[in-house]
Amino acid sequence: MESVNEKDFSFGKPKPIDLSHHLSDISKARKPSPLKDLQRFLGNPNLIQMAGGLPSPAYFPFASLSAEGLVAESFPISPSQSPPSGSAFSWFWKLFGAPTKEKTTTLTVGKYPEQPDDLNLAVSLQYGMAKGLPQLQKFIDEFTTRVYKPAYKDPVCLVHTGNTDGWFKVVMTFCNPGEGVLAAEWTYPSAMNTTRPLGVTPVPVPIDEQGICGVGLRKILAEWDESARGMPRPRIMYTVPIGQNPTGATMEATRKKEIYEICVEFDVVIVEDDPYYFLQEGQYTHKSSRSISRTESDEEYIDNLVPSFLKFDYQGRVIRLDSFSKTVAPGCRLGWFTCNPLFAERLERQAESSTQAPCGLGQTMVTSLILNWQFNGYIRWLRALGTQYTQRRDFLLDCFSDEFHLEVEQEHKGAWKGNTVYRAYAVPRNARAMIEKTSARAPMFSFVPPTSGMFVWMQLHLNHHPAFPDETPVTLEMKLWEKVALAGVLFAPGRMFSCEDDGEASPVGSGHFRVSFSNVPVSKLYLAYVMESDH
Amino acid sequence: MESVNEKDFSFGKPKPIDLSHHLSDISKARKPSPLKDLQRFLGNPNLIQMAGGLPSPAYFPFASLSAEGLVAESFPISPSQSPPSGSAFSWFWKLFGAPTKEKTTTLTVGKYPEQPDDLNLAVSLQYGMAKGLPQLQKFIDEFTTRVYKPAYKDPVCLVHTGNTDGWFKVVMTFCNPGEGVLAAEWTYPSAMNTTRPLGVTPVPVPIDEQGICGVGLRKILAEWDESARGMPRPRIMYTVPIGQNPTGATMEATRKKEIYEICVEFDVVIVEDDPYYFLQEGQYTHKSSRSISRTESDEEYIDNLVPSFLKFDYQGRVIRLDSFSKTVAPGCRLGWFTCNPLFAERLERQAESSTQAPCGLGQTMVTSLILNWQFNGYIRWLRALGTQYTQRRDFLLDCFSDEFHLEVEQEHKGAWKGNTVYRAYAVPRNARAMIEKTSARAPMFSFVPPTSGMFVWMQLHLNHHPAFPDETPVTLEMKLWEKVALAGVLFAPGRMFSCEDDGEASPVGSGHFRVSFSNVPVSKLYLAYVMESDH
Structure with a gap:
């Protein structure tokens, strides 16, 4: 009899359903990079490797990379510092209450590892798998499981070079020219600028104060007239459900469940572009009646966040795009997909013949920082960022x-x-x-x-x-x-x-x-x- | 009367011809990112910027980035160290004659600039233009002009995220489904894996010990039978002319001129994927008769390099792909296009709706290193790398x-x-x-x-x-x-x-x-x- 691992977050969850019919013709035609086949021999530590066109790490002109990383506690969780009493500048000071001298910790990654699993430049500045660094992979796997709590068994996380490129890869992997994608009637223009030249037409869906509106979405899908519209019923929906761009709307759990069920009914894949997820700010109340203390635990904080579509995704039809752009810095050009294994494999194939792995210097320093902070420190950082x-x-x-x-x-x-x-x-x-x-x-x-x-x-x-x-x-x-x-x-x-x-x-x-x-x-x-x- | 600036490398050179008919349908349909229009107001230093979705740099968790960068003189230009005389390990020691303790210099980039033009993380970790950091732009402009000596007036350099993605962007920007690209009969498989799923078929061209063969290329183009081939005569040629992958072939100047003229005659755009350019090794001679000293000056070194196609490109029909993968490290995922301004503008539009700028951490540290080395130091590094x-x-x-x-x-x-x-x-x-x-x-x-x-x-x-x-x-x-x-x-x-x-x-x-x-x-x-x- 198998024992049930308490930490097995997949236990009892359904497997994703087969959604391979959503792949684009381009994606179906993609093969694995032939050179990657060589990997199977690389386990032999004595192997003399004369197959790949890899430079020797001796020629990498960086002996080490370092950063002064801010400590996870750099900003307060609660806006609790008292402003100078009665000052006309009270808000100014409260908002500027961040430490004037930043408290930092030194992060250093050398060229060669001291311990086998250490981050090291010989690996991270070398050609690598499109999946990126294993240490980063491990972190985002754990983070996704613990924070977003996907509803199906064994979702896959795959790094990408930022959500704009992530969305581009999704369009290439799932849409054929002449098709449409559902999107909020007011939406992120770069995302639509990505689809239009590819012959993929945005189909506007009415929105309200929570973003995409279930009634409007159902009406479009149920009444779709292929000949009048000049294209088949859309199979892909693009949405920024938290802090929607440009309207700032937040789609709460009930609405997400409603939208998800409509997508199940009409076989639509949901692309959840969610860079603002941790900038959850709660209801606005006028300063005269504002309560400012936040006393919840980290677990309560996570549980109180508006959930991701992943939490309702029992079929594996959500492709979530996470980004470090708003939580670390946009210049990282680093984020990740979370989706079913079949979709992830196809997205990885696309990365192999375009961007390959995200920049190794960026991956190294972001990974070094979050390994230093650890899961709890990163949550601490995100909470404070939300407060800011x-x-x-x-x-x-x-x-x-x-x-x-x-x-x-x-x-x-x-x-x-x-x-x-x-x-x-x-x-x-x-x-x-x-x-x-x-x-x-x-x-x-x-x-x-x-x-x-x-x-x-x-x-x-x-x-x-x-x-x-x-x-x-x-x-x-x-x-x-x-x-x-x-x-x-x-x-x-x-x-x-x-x-x-x-x-x-x-x-x-x-x-x-x-x-x-x-x-x-x-x-x-x-x-x-x-x-x-x-x- | 205008004075002639000695440093004006464009003086007297022809302007590129109009090659806009080579753009793909996708590329022609691309518009500038609408948000980039806002840039025109950003010159006002007192502007209160509430347009872009940019995080405050105060929230970037890196106060500074540093590296121990190898000095430009880390490896010898000439393999001149005497091996332990008569030792069975003489070659071993000669090849291992690199300094056992690396000499490094500390490179540090802070969050905010001390001088206005300093590299700084507030800019390089922020969203930026797809052109990348201005300091890097300046360097690659100068480098391209001085080393490759393009034959036409005002070529444009544009950063990209490595040659594999550079080639992907070229295929998207220039090829329509159902067309073909000319390529050496033995060629870099990832490049062909990029084109095939897009419905763009590689057309093999015979090669000899210098790579693509003029006679074979002309024969294919002159005898092209559209109905028998099932596609129009190819307009794009992919080539790795130096250290060709996989054959190691090097295309010398005479052959390049011949190929270029054929491409002029048949209106073919040449994509010069040239990551191995600085790994020029000269003729092999047996160790018994090998002369090992290299006494040329830097200028002589540059002049003695097999030239790029750019040197013969009086029409602007070459798209050159340079990469830092072999000269710095593959993990940089950083390189640049050199091509005519019209092509560069279209490639930049494509970057805006996919990768955006290359990773800011990577750009920052590579730029910091080469600004520290300066042009002459970088040439010194490249010469020694060639020797290695x-x-x-x-x-x-x-x-x-x-x-x-x-x-x-x-x-x-x-x-x-x-x-x-x-x-x-x-x-x-x-x-x-x-x-x-x-x-x-x-x-x-x-x-x-x-x-x-x-x-x-x-x-x-x-x-x-x-x-x-x-x-x-x-x-x-x-x-x-x-x-x-x-x-x-x-x-x-x-x-x-x-x-x-x-x-x-x-x-x-x-x-x-x-x-x-x-x-x-x-x-x-x-x-x-x-x-x-x-x-």
Whole structure:
């Protein structure tokens, strides 16, 4: 009788179903790299290896690589430092409460290992398998299992060179020219720029404050008319379910289950592009009533995160894209797929004849850092990062709240349905250039306070602008955007996020700005704001 | 009247011609990444940037990156150290004459720059343009101009993530499904594995001891029968002209000019995949008559290198792929295209919606190293690297010469035409398992001593094997390969390098091994050899 290993997270889970019919013609035609066959002899330690075109590591001009890595505890989990009492700069100081002198630990990786399993440059700067470094593989396997808790047996993690390339590889591996991919009606433009030239057309799906909407998705799939649409019913859905780009929407568990079941019914593969997963910020509450302590344990923190689609994926039809871009740094160009073994094998074949393994220097230093932090340290880092973004989100929305009269809409009739839409009205002291000819009681813009990610999606009520309808919303959006930019604040104009090529998806009379609170030095924002308020 | 800048390497050179008709349908459909348009406002230093989804560099968990970089003079230019006189281990010691303790210099890159143009992690770990770091761009521009001396005005260098991905991007940017690419009949299999699944068929071109043969190329193009071939005349030629993979062939200047003119005549774009460029080793001479001093200046060294196709490219129809894989380390996953501006722009668009910029950690440390070495130091490093590979090549061929009776063929009738083909015959004391039943006066194998690269291409005369013709050459090649592998020496079996999918390109009765001398620890090889000789 077999004993049940307590740590066997796959125990009792279903096996993934056969989804091989989703592979593209290109992917089906791919063979393993012939040179990789040689690997089977490489186990012999005395082997004289004269097969591969590998340089000798003696010629790698790095004797070692090092980094001063920040300690996992660099930022506070709770925004609990008291601001200088009563100071006008209280928010400034709170947000700038990060240590002025960074506490670091020295990470060093030498050319040759001292212990057999040590990271070492002789291996990590050499040609390697497209799967990347085994130490990194081990970490992401454990991380994925413990954090995302996939619902099926033995999912596979495979490193990639960032989610943009990950998505490109998915399109090449699953889509044929002349087909479509389902995507939110407002979506990440680079992702659609990847698909269109390949002859794969984005099919917009209506969204609400949680992103892709089940009713809208089902309607599209159930009513699909191949001849009217000029393409078969889409088999692939692209989604950024947490901190959606550009709307900032977060898809909660119930919605995910609903969407997943629709995808089972219509045999759709879900591509979960989830770079903002750990920037979960919770509900926005005004600073006057904000509670700031976070006392949960790491396990509670993980359990309280909005789950990944993987958690509901009992069939293996989710391809999850994780990225170190927002948790470590974008320049790592490092992330990973989690998917069923058949899909992973095909994605690996594609990597072998294009990017191969991600950069060895990047892999080495990221792996060195997270091995130093260990699982608990990395979770600690991610929690604090979430807190940092929460403070940034709160600061921006507090500014909105100070500058405008905000009203919560219970039943919004526009693009956003739901109960957390805020409408912003001008208040007299703020009647500046952009709004001064606008009726004081007409809302200027609406937004849903994001509960994750980096973005606030402002829906501009351009039909209340005095130039409307002489100027179209598209023209007005661009004029306003340029005016704001020339005044020194750069937003992203909304129409570039339209899933459809012509950028005309806005509801009648509206436009949008995507406002990112992730990068601007808060001090700069605060000072600009204070100076404006002093006018 | 304009003054002529002595440093203007473009002065008097022709402009590239319009070759836009070579772009693939996919490439023509590509648009610039919409978010990149925002860049035009980023010049304003006081701009409050709320457009891009960029994390704050405060959250990058690396305060600095460092490396112990080898000094540029780490290896000797000339193999001039005297071996322990008369020692049986003389070659061993000469090849192991590299410094036992590596001399290094510390390279450190901090998060924020001290001077505006300093390398810094706040930039290099952030999202960036697909062109990569400006400091690296500047270096490769200068390097390309001074070393390869392109024949047309204003070629563009663009970083990529290694030549395998570079070639993938070229295929996507220039080839449509149903078309063909010209390639040497024996060629780098991963390159062909990239094209085939995309519906792009390799068209084998006959080769000789210099690689692709002008007569054979012209014949294919001039006699192209679209209906018989089932595809239009190929517009793209893939070539590894220096240290060709797998044959080790080097294409000299005269041949390159001939090939280039044929490509002009038939409007073919030349893709020059040239990772082994600096592993130029010169003619092999037996150790008894070898002269080992290299006294040329750096300028003479550069002038004496076999030129790149770029030097003859007065129309801008060459896409050159350079790689740091063999000059720094494969794990860098870093290299660059050199091509005309129109092609470069399209390749950059493709990078934007797939890999984006190469890994920032890799770019930073490679750039830091070569900025430390400077141009002259890098040339110094490359010269010494060439010497190292020359010694390795010589050692392997000396072993052949000691073990077999070698004869130089003046007029070889087989696959190799030319005057540098060696035939290897068994001599009685070496009549071991593989050859003992073979006629003592029938050649066992032939090879052209490579003048560059990492490979010796052994043509096995299997028709002299006692099991022939009962066993086919294909079966015999694999059996011999496996026997050698089980005995502890791993070669690469020849048929995997066949340009054609079925691997049946060998001349009647022959097989091949690709023998790499790049990676094996020379001490191991030497000791194995000495022990064998003592039998």
